[in-house]
Every structure is written in C-alpha cells, then in structure tokens.
Amino acid sequence: MLTGSAREISKATLVQLQLPRPATGQAMIKSAYVRRLGLRPGEAEAVRDHLRDTGTAGSPAGSGDSAAGGEGPAGEVSDELIGLLAEFERPVPSSLLPSPSEFAPVPVPALEAFGDALIELRQRRVERLAAGRAGAAADTAADPAADVPPADVEGLAQQDVRSAVVAVRALAANTQATPLGMLNLERLEMVPAGLERGELLATIPLAPLEETAVSHKEWSVRSKEFTSIVTDSLETVSETGVTDNTELAQSTTSQAQHSNQFNVTATVTGGIPVINGSAQSGFTSQDSRSQSASDSTKHATALTKKASSRAKQEHKITISTTTVTGTEETSTRKLRNPSASEPMRVDYFSLMRRWRVRLYRHGLRMTYDLVIPEPGAGLRRMHKELADLKGRLGPFQFALPHSEITEAILPGETQPHYRVLAERYGAVVPDPPLPPSAPQFSVGAPSQEEGWHIFTPDPLEVPAGYRIKTLKLWFATTSKKDEKFSFKVLGTPLYIKDETQGEYGPAELTSGAYGKFMLHATGKVYISFEMVNNRNTTIRVASEIEEIPTQLDPDPAKPPKSDRIREKWQSDVWNLLRDAAQSQYYERQQDIATKAAALQEQIEQVDTLTLRREEGDEIMKGVLRFLLGPDFALMPQPVIDAFIKAKVDLEHGIGFDDNNLGLDATAWATVRGHEDVIRFINQAIEWENVVTFLYSYFWDVPQSWNFIRRLRHPDANRQAFLRSGSARVVLTVRKGWEEEWVNFAEGGFKTPPVTPNAKYLTIAREIAAYDDRNYPGIPPANPARSAVRLEEAVYTTSRDVLAKSSNPVNIKVDSSKDFLVGAQVVLDSADKVDPADGRVVQETQIVTAIPDVTHLTVGRLDRAHDGSVTPFAVLQPGTKGALIAEWNEYTPSSGTDIEIGSDLGSGA
Known part of the structure; x- marks a missing residue:
C-alpha cells in the first residue's frame, strides 16, 4: 500500500440523546x-x-x-x-x-x-x-x-x-x-493499494496473416459542478495540477461539499465538513455506539461509492480500428498475425486504481444543542442598507405647490418664506414685483383771451394688467378782465360757468355723480377740457389703479380675485426652484447609485474564507446573546464613555493602540467585569468544530419573509446563511470541560455553582470517561496533515494482581514490544466493575519506563486490577483511533493492459 499517498477526510457522527424533559x-x-x-x-x-x-x-x-x-x-x-x-x-x-x-x-x-x-x-x-x-x-x-x-x-x-x-x-x-448529545469524531482515510485489471475495453480479432492498424485515443472530461472542485474550495488551498481530477479523494470531497451546500433545509457549516446524524437513543455507557458506527459506515460507504461512480463517469476511453492496405501512417499501431493457419485475438483491458478505504473513530465529544433565531441578522444589515439605497433611486418629483411661494414670514423663520425655499434648493430667485405707481398729471392750461378752446393734456399711462379704479380732478383758474370763465370736462356732467375765479376739487370723475367717467379704463387714458375766458389755469388729475380681475368671486361682498402679475412671479420662482431641486436630486441620485454599487461590491467581492469566518463569528455572537441574554454587554457602556472622555478614536477601532488610555481603576474593573464568562465560553467550546444546521426563512417572523427570501449572494453558503430564519447550533464541548459546561448551561454561572440535573451531569461524566478510556492520546479533532501517527494500536495482557498506588508501578506483561515511554496505555476492560464501589476499573495511565521485554512501568494506579483468573488487557491505542469499517473502492487510471488470446471464460 502507498501509505505516503493517503488522503484524509474528517467526518463525524452526531448522536442526539433522547431523555425525559428535566424538571x-x-x-x-x-x-x-x-x-x-x-x-x-x-x-x-x-x-x-x-x-x-x-x-x-x-x-x-x-x-x-x-x-x-x-x-x-x-x-x-x-x-x-x-x-x-x-x-x-x-x-x-x-x-x-x-x-x-x-x-x-x-x-x-x-x-x-x-x-x-x-x-x-x-x-x-x-x-x-x-x-x-x-x-x-x-x-x-x-x-x-x-x-x-x-x-x-x-x-x-x-x-x-x-x-x-x-x-x-x-x-x-x-x-x-434534550440539549445533550454525542459527537463521534471520525476520519475517512483512502490509500492507493495498487492497480488491477478492469473491464474489457476492446477485442481485435486477426485472421491468419492479417494485418491491421489500431488507433488508440483516450481522454478525460473534467466537469465543474456545484462549487468549483478544482479551484479554491472553501478554506482548502487549490489542488489544480497537483491531483488527478478523477481520483477518489477529490470526488469524495466534491460530493461532501455538494451535500453540505445544497441541502436547503439543513445546511451544515462548521469545522467538520462531513457530518451525518444517527438515531436518537438513551445514554448508558455509549449504548448508541454500535448504532452510530453502523450509520456512519453506511454514510461513508455511500459517499465513496458515489464518488467512485462519478470518477468513472468522468473517464472516457475509445479504441478504433482501421484496416490499412498499401499505406502506413505514423499515428497508428500495426498488428499482424504471424500464423499462416491459426487466428489470433488481441484484448484491451482498462487498469483500475484500487483504494483501501478505512473509517476510524478517534474521539468522542459531548455536544450541547441550541436553536437561535435569525443567525444572519447582523449580516443582513448591509443588505438592508443596499435595499434602502436602491429604494431611494427613482424618477424626480417636485411636490411644492405654487401657493407655498409667498413673501410672508412663517412661524420659526426669520425671512420671507420664498427666500427660505431658495436657500433650501440652492436657487437664485427674483423678489416679488412691487405694485406700479398710479398715473397722474398736473399741468397748466394755456390762457384763452378770445372765445373758447379745447385742451387735451398728455394721456394717463395705465400699466398693463391694471385699470382705472378712481380718477380725481383738481383745478384752479381766473377769468379775463371784465369777463367770466367756463370750465367743462368733456364726457362728464362737470360744467362750471359764469365764475370769475376759484379753486375746485377734488371731483371724483369715476363716481356715479359724473357718470363713472373712465372707470376701469386701461392703456392710454385721454381727458379733454373745454375752457372759455380762462387764464392762470392749473389742472391736476390723480388716479388709483387696480389689477384687472381674472375671476369673479361668487360672494359679492368680497372683492374680485386678481393676481396675474403675482401668479407670474410665483410661476417664475417655482420654475427656478424646480430646476435647482432637479439638479440637486440628480446629484444625490448619482451619489446614491455610487454608494449602492460600492456596497454591492463590498457584499459580493469577498473571498470564501472571510465569508466563512464572518458566519462563524455571527454564530458565536448569537450563542452568546442566547446564553447570556440580548443585553449582555460585549463592551460595557461605562467603558465606552470612558474612551470617549479620553478622546479615543472609537470609529476606527484603534482605541487600545496607545500607552495611555486615560482609564482609571474603576473603568478597567468594568472592562474585566465579564472576563471570567468570556474566557470560560471560549475555552469550554471547540468553536472550530461547531456545527450549524440552517433552517428556512419561514421560521422567522412573517413580516420579514418577503425581504429574506429575496436576498441574493453569489456564494451559495452565504445566501443560505442570510436566508435562514433560525439555526440549530451544535456546540462541541472541549475535552475535559464536560462537567463544567453542564454546570454552567444548566445551573447558571455562579460561585458556588448550582447543582444541575443529575442525569445530565452523569451523562457528561460518562462521555468524558469513555473518551479517556477508549481514545487516549488522540490529536485534536482537526489534526494537521503532517501529524505523525502510528498505524495500529499495541496490545498485550498481564496476569499480575495490582493494588491502587500513588507511586510508579511495575507491571509484568506478555510483551512490551512496540510500547513507548511517555505514551498513554489503557488498563483493563470497560465492562469490568469493582464490586466494592460499583465503578469501572478501566483507567488510563502514562508509561514512565520499559525495563525489559516483559515489563512496563506506569506512573500510578487509581484502581486495583486482578489478572490472576482472567488476564487483563494493556492497550496502547494507535493515534488513528478505532477502526470501525474497511472496504475497497476503484477509480479508473490512464493505463490500459493488452493480452494476446486471453481466456475470457475465466472472468479475467
């Protein structure tokens, strides 16, 4: 076996315990x-x-x-x-x-x-x-x-x-x-174990003296499905160009990632990439061991079988034959049957790589289950900001009514309101138009020595949009010597005659007494006077004007509504304000679009390792808030206030980058207030091996469903995390902290601690004891690939009768070969109980010396051991753990095998 080419995949089997609900x-x-x-x-x-x-x-x-x-x-x-x-x-x-x-x-x-x-x-x-x-x-x-x-x-x-x-x-x-469970730490090892002849690829029959050319073509099809399996995958480094893409380990890893990432209802994240569940059971000294081992074996076997099938599907071989007559090509291989009387057959076989697959169980951890709501709530905040920014993008609307443009000073303002609006929108607007002055004139009329004449002074110029409201007349004159004068306003009944001198007025010509002369006249208003025998005559005419009405109020007690000039001013100001507001709006829209694009890039352009670390941090934060309460002060407010008082830069997180923070003893005591709890939680839990099952969005409150299910992210794991409504978090309790964690979680963090449920405490002790007895000296759950490991355990027996001792004890054994000084050994069996106290006699001790080939020295003995009737076991466990399953898998290689005239009937 090529042990140096072994591949490893860490996996685990979670066993959920089923116990009565504690009182x-x-x-x-x-x-x-x-x-x-x-x-x-x-x-x-x-x-x-x-x-x-x-x-x-x-x-x-x-x-x-x-x-x-x-x-x-x-x-x-x-x-x-x-x-x-x-x-x-x-x-x-x-x-x-x-x-x-x-x-x-x-x-x-x-x-x-x-x-x-x-x-x-x-x-x-x-x-x-x-x-x-x-x-x-x-x-x-x-x-x-x-x-x-x-x-x-x-x-x-x-x-x-x-x-x-x-x-x-x-x-x-x-x-x-029941929150307590067991996590069996396992390792799937795959080692190349040689090559074997595989299936028959082609058969080429040759008649006597027949010659043929054989073209051999082989290729592999590489597919990138789910997450790219030949590039950076999750936290692992790229193996492109280093490993064959059809090998078993690569395909198995891909299958595991596919299973983890695309299980919508229960995405598995955490330090253990492959995890399967086992049936619930009660706990009596690992009652569920055989069941969980069987479930784990089935899960691992199915995983490698699928991977092997996938590897075979990716590997393709074709062989084509052509008969060559009179020509020869260098790309072909010529085959010739040398016999003149016997036919010949050439058989092509594929060469398959055989893998020896072993499933080891190397540790047992206690787990503690929690269900936390909205695990991705903190990471959704950026998506909410992005949604808010996009929601602010839209067409320009200007809802300012014309009536709001007024020169009145409104409550709370110190200047006319139209100027306030101009400053708000950054516009330059004209002041409201002043009412035009009413036209008038004062002239001296020419003297008339003989007869009568008509005098028409320059007309009154009524401004556009206005009309005459009142017209008043004043005049003063004298007559010629020994004569009397006459004065008449043409078009009116005003007629003064047979007078020698006098001053007259004011006469309101627009009144009814004078026939409403020139009432509501517009434009140029001419007034003519007829005079007889006058001299030293002065005439003055003054008017009042009003705007020409555009709408008459139905109430006759009210004056007519007319404000066309003012309306034009309001319209001009409104247009200027609208143009300025539109420019501001487009500038803000551009700024919002830029911010949205930058935030979108910030969300999506993040490497995979950072995404996984962020998700792990959010899970840890959710667990802390659940256990310690939502108001638990990760950073107490008094400390923040002290930093602000000391003018520490809090926004950029560089508050502790200074030798003098200006904090007194009280502030530092507040900083250390939760130190014990934080240290305990970080030490008691293997946060690198926390497993999270994400549940769908509909486990959140209905009001948030519409937003959550629309969240999108290019990374499938991050998208599932953001969309999860709640999450089941399986905390892996660190070895040696089982009893302390149960005291904390069940009884509360208090000194002296509150005694938790007796059943839970018993389970914690049994899990710790079982791990000590069966998996001593095991490396951490995620060991480095370069870690040195023994292949198998070393086993011997002893017939000694040994008493408890706090001093080193020399044990006579059948053989001390392969035992190591400093290694842990397991003494006796787990099913042997001391009748005196009912405790298991199996224990773990350290080898301190090996005197000879039949003796071992251990540092102490906590229990008595009797091998006089039945020898007791002395086991130095291999660091691989306990082998619970072993099987072979086959993947194709690039080689082929040729045989002349093989015996196909033998099943070769």
Missing part, C-alpha cells in the same frame, strides 16, 4: 428567555392579575403551596416567580439583574404560561391602539415612550408582541428536546 436546570436558556421578553414596568403584575382571572395563577406568597421553585403545579405561575420576573422590568445594567441560577428550579411550563399570557395582553394593547379607543390614551400615558407620536407607540407595541412570540417559540424549541 429543573436549563438556567441559561430560561434566563435568556426572560431577557428576550423585554418586560416593561407593570407587565409582570398585569400578567399575574390576568392569570388569576383565568384561574391559572399560583397561590399568594407565603401560602406554601406554590413557589418559584416549582412546588405547586408545573403550569402555575407563583407570586415568587412574578416577583423574580418583575426584577427584569427595571432599566438597570445586566450585572445588577438576578443571576441565571435563580431560574434553575423554575418549571418550564410556568414560564411558558407567563409568556402566553404576556402575548395575549400585548396583543390586546395593539388592538386598542389600532382602534383608537380610550384605553390607548391611558396606555400611552403609562408607557415609557409616551412622548413619541401615536403611530410610533403602536409600532413599539407591535414590536413587543413580536419579541414575546419569538421568545416563547425559542423557549419551547430549546427545552423540548
């Missing part, structure tokens, strides 16, 4: 549920009153038949629980809220009953606000957001209903199923 524990899940409800002041008491009215509330405090710890019926909400929940109505920092451990003894049905009642009350409030009944005013007055508009109050109320619904659903999903 206590799950403190972190319950605490996160209460935080997600977002209780407002007074809601806990309102729910208690509602439950009392419906008969599902617990007894009053002090009655002794119901408590927060669940002494009463499971579905009843006690006064103690109401008091505990009321603590979360206060707007205080999360560090001052009750510890999650307070919820460990609270029954889940009581929390569900509280949540259902809260949803009902919040829904009623939404209905009252929507209907505008009197109850809405009282609710608004009591609401912390009472100073916001009514529409926003109703929106906040709807958001409260949504938060409660999501929280109740998450509580049911995360407490109904």
Whole structure:
C-alpha cells in the first residue's frame, strides 16, 4: 500500500440523546428567555392579575403551596416567580439583574404560561391602539415612550408582541428536546493499494496473416459542478495540477461539499465538513455506539461509492480500428498475425486504481444543542442598507405647490418664506414685483383771451394688467378782465360757468355723480377740457389703479380675485426652484447609485474564507446573546464613555493602540467585569468544530419573509446563511470541560455553582470517561496533515494482581514490544466493575519506563486490577483511533493492459 499517498477526510457522527424533559436546570436558556421578553414596568403584575382571572395563577406568597421553585403545579405561575420576573422590568445594567441560577428550579411550563399570557395582553394593547379607543390614551400615558407620536407607540407595541412570540417559540424549541448529545469524531482515510485489471475495453480479432492498424485515443472530461472542485474550495488551498481530477479523494470531497451546500433545509457549516446524524437513543455507557458506527459506515460507504461512480463517469476511453492496405501512417499501431493457419485475438483491458478505504473513530465529544433565531441578522444589515439605497433611486418629483411661494414670514423663520425655499434648493430667485405707481398729471392750461378752446393734456399711462379704479380732478383758474370763465370736462356732467375765479376739487370723475367717467379704463387714458375766458389755469388729475380681475368671486361682498402679475412671479420662482431641486436630486441620485454599487461590491467581492469566518463569528455572537441574554454587554457602556472622555478614536477601532488610555481603576474593573464568562465560553467550546444546521426563512417572523427570501449572494453558503430564519447550533464541548459546561448551561454561572440535573451531569461524566478510556492520546479533532501517527494500536495482557498506588508501578506483561515511554496505555476492560464501589476499573495511565521485554512501568494506579483468573488487557491505542469499517473502492487510471488470446471464460 502507498501509505505516503493517503488522503484524509474528517467526518463525524452526531448522536442526539433522547431523555425525559428535566424538571429543573436549563438556567441559561430560561434566563435568556426572560431577557428576550423585554418586560416593561407593570407587565409582570398585569400578567399575574390576568392569570388569576383565568384561574391559572399560583397561590399568594407565603401560602406554601406554590413557589418559584416549582412546588405547586408545573403550569402555575407563583407570586415568587412574578416577583423574580418583575426584577427584569427595571432599566438597570445586566450585572445588577438576578443571576441565571435563580431560574434553575423554575418549571418550564410556568414560564411558558407567563409568556402566553404576556402575548395575549400585548396583543390586546395593539388592538386598542389600532382602534383608537380610550384605553390607548391611558396606555400611552403609562408607557415609557409616551412622548413619541401615536403611530410610533403602536409600532413599539407591535414590536413587543413580536419579541414575546419569538421568545416563547425559542423557549419551547430549546427545552423540548434534550440539549445533550454525542459527537463521534471520525476520519475517512483512502490509500492507493495498487492497480488491477478492469473491464474489457476492446477485442481485435486477426485472421491468419492479417494485418491491421489500431488507433488508440483516450481522454478525460473534467466537469465543474456545484462549487468549483478544482479551484479554491472553501478554506482548502487549490489542488489544480497537483491531483488527478478523477481520483477518489477529490470526488469524495466534491460530493461532501455538494451535500453540505445544497441541502436547503439543513445546511451544515462548521469545522467538520462531513457530518451525518444517527438515531436518537438513551445514554448508558455509549449504548448508541454500535448504532452510530453502523450509520456512519453506511454514510461513508455511500459517499465513496458515489464518488467512485462519478470518477468513472468522468473517464472516457475509445479504441478504433482501421484496416490499412498499401499505406502506413505514423499515428497508428500495426498488428499482424504471424500464423499462416491459426487466428489470433488481441484484448484491451482498462487498469483500475484500487483504494483501501478505512473509517476510524478517534474521539468522542459531548455536544450541547441550541436553536437561535435569525443567525444572519447582523449580516443582513448591509443588505438592508443596499435595499434602502436602491429604494431611494427613482424618477424626480417636485411636490411644492405654487401657493407655498409667498413673501410672508412663517412661524420659526426669520425671512420671507420664498427666500427660505431658495436657500433650501440652492436657487437664485427674483423678489416679488412691487405694485406700479398710479398715473397722474398736473399741468397748466394755456390762457384763452378770445372765445373758447379745447385742451387735451398728455394721456394717463395705465400699466398693463391694471385699470382705472378712481380718477380725481383738481383745478384752479381766473377769468379775463371784465369777463367770466367756463370750465367743462368733456364726457362728464362737470360744467362750471359764469365764475370769475376759484379753486375746485377734488371731483371724483369715476363716481356715479359724473357718470363713472373712465372707470376701469386701461392703456392710454385721454381727458379733454373745454375752457372759455380762462387764464392762470392749473389742472391736476390723480388716479388709483387696480389689477384687472381674472375671476369673479361668487360672494359679492368680497372683492374680485386678481393676481396675474403675482401668479407670474410665483410661476417664475417655482420654475427656478424646480430646476435647482432637479439638479440637486440628480446629484444625490448619482451619489446614491455610487454608494449602492460600492456596497454591492463590498457584499459580493469577498473571498470564501472571510465569508466563512464572518458566519462563524455571527454564530458565536448569537450563542452568546442566547446564553447570556440580548443585553449582555460585549463592551460595557461605562467603558465606552470612558474612551470617549479620553478622546479615543472609537470609529476606527484603534482605541487600545496607545500607552495611555486615560482609564482609571474603576473603568478597567468594568472592562474585566465579564472576563471570567468570556474566557470560560471560549475555552469550554471547540468553536472550530461547531456545527450549524440552517433552517428556512419561514421560521422567522412573517413580516420579514418577503425581504429574506429575496436576498441574493453569489456564494451559495452565504445566501443560505442570510436566508435562514433560525439555526440549530451544535456546540462541541472541549475535552475535559464536560462537567463544567453542564454546570454552567444548566445551573447558571455562579460561585458556588448550582447543582444541575443529575442525569445530565452523569451523562457528561460518562462521555468524558469513555473518551479517556477508549481514545487516549488522540490529536485534536482537526489534526494537521503532517501529524505523525502510528498505524495500529499495541496490545498485550498481564496476569499480575495490582493494588491502587500513588507511586510508579511495575507491571509484568506478555510483551512490551512496540510500547513507548511517555505514551498513554489503557488498563483493563470497560465492562469490568469493582464490586466494592460499583465503578469501572478501566483507567488510563502514562508509561514512565520499559525495563525489559516483559515489563512496563506506569506512573500510578487509581484502581486495583486482578489478572490472576482472567488476564487483563494493556492497550496502547494507535493515534488513528478505532477502526470501525474497511472496504475497497476503484477509480479508473490512464493505463490500459493488452493480452494476446486471453481466456475470457475465466472472468479475467
């Protein structure tokens, strides 16, 4: 076997345990549920009153038949629980809220009953606000957001209903199923094991002395399907030009990626690229081991079978024969039967590469299941920004009415409103037109010594669009000596005669007394005077003008409406404002389009490795928020305030790139406030091996369905992540942290810790013990390809009778060959129990010395071992783990085999 050419694929088998729903524990899940409800002041008491009215509330405090710890019926909400929940109505920092451990003894049905009642009350409030009944005013007055508009109050109320619904659903999903499971770490190894003759490709029969030419042609068809399997694939480096595209390992990897990326309802992501599930079962010292091994073997066998078939489909060979008479071509191979009497047959066979496939199980990890809502919520924000930008692109519209263009100074403004509009749109507009001056004249008439004459001064020039409203006349004159004068306004009844001198006026010629002379006259208005025997005559005429009306008001008490000049000014200003606004709009549209294109590129032009890391970060953030509550301060606000006070650059994330941050001891204490929790979560979980199952968009709230299902991304994995409505996250607990994690997740992070559910704690201990006994010395779950590994385990037996000892113990064995100093060895069997305490006697110790070929020295013995009746086993496990399945696969090669006259009947 060519062991140096081995290929490896890491895989795992997840076994979900099935246990009764625990009465206590799950403190972190319950605490996160209460935080997600977002209780407002007074809601806990309102729910208690509602439950009392419906008969599902617990007894009053002090009655002794119901408590927060669940002494009463499971579905009843006690006064103690109401008091505990009321603590979360206060707007205080999360560090001052009750510890999650307070919820460990609270029954889940009581929390569900509280949540259902809260949803009902919040829904009623939404209905009252929507209907505008009197109850809405009282609710608004009591609401912390009472100073916001009514529409926003109703929106906040709807958001409260949504938060409660999501929280109740998450509580049911995360407490109904057992969160504990087992993840069997496995490795699929494929090693080339030589070449074998494959199927018959062609047979060429030759008659005696017959000669023929054979043309041999071979080619391979390479297909790029799903994600490109010959280029950079996920986090792996490119292997183009290094590996044969038809080899088993490459095809198997492609099949695994196809299965992971295109399973719409359950996309698998995380550190283990190939994972299959096994049947649920109870846990009694790995009861499900044989079942999970069988399921894993079937899954791995099916995977390699499909890959082998794919490789064969990609490899094509054709052989064509032509008979040559009298000519010879250099591209052909001539075959000739030398016998003059016997026929001959030439058989062509394909050469197949044989692969030895082995499935190893090398470790066992405890898993903890969570269901988190909207895993891609943080990454959707950029898509929302892009949608908002695209939504702002559209045709130009200018909705400013002409009537808003006025020279009046509106409330809150310091200048005429038309100037405010001009500054808003960046336009230069003319001032409103001033009313024209009314025409008038004052002239001296020529003296008339003899007879009479008619005098017509220059006309009154009435401006365009205006007409005469009033016309008044003043005149003064004297007569000739010994004569009397006469003065008459032609066209009017005004006639003064037989006077010697005098001053007259004003006479309103446009009044009815003078026949409404020149009333509403326009253009040039001529006034003629007839005078007799006058001298020293002065005439003055003054007018009032008005705009010519364009529309008469039906109410005769009101003056006619006429403002054509003003309307023209408003129209001119409106056009100037519109042109300026249009220019601004197109500039903004161009800027928005540029931003949208840049954001689109930022979303799509990201390498695959970065995409996977971002998704992993979002999963970790979602888990933290679920376990520690949505208000958990990843960076406490007091620290941010301290940075701002110290004038630290927060926008670019370089706040800690300075020797002097200006933080005092109190600020640094706040920074370290959650240090223990953060360190514990990062150490206790193998975040590189967290497995995520993404569920479809319809597991999110219906209001977001339309947006989520329209999300698009060139990377199929990112698109599935963005579209997921919720996600099942399988946390892989790091080896050695099983009991601590159960204490944390089930009992709450508290010192001293709250004792979690006994069954869960037992399972954690058994999983850790089984991994120690059966897989000691195994490298991490994702070992480097260059890691040195032994091929198989080393095994021997001992007949010694050994007692417990804290000192080194020398053990007599059948053979110490191949054992190594410093290696771990497993002593005794897993099914042997010490009758004194009922504990398994199997243990793991370190070889400290090998004195000779029949002795081993271990550092200590924690259990007694008796090999006098039945020898006990001493096993040094191989780092490959336990071999659970082995089979052969075949892929085509580029070679062919030729045989003359083969015996086809033998099945060759």
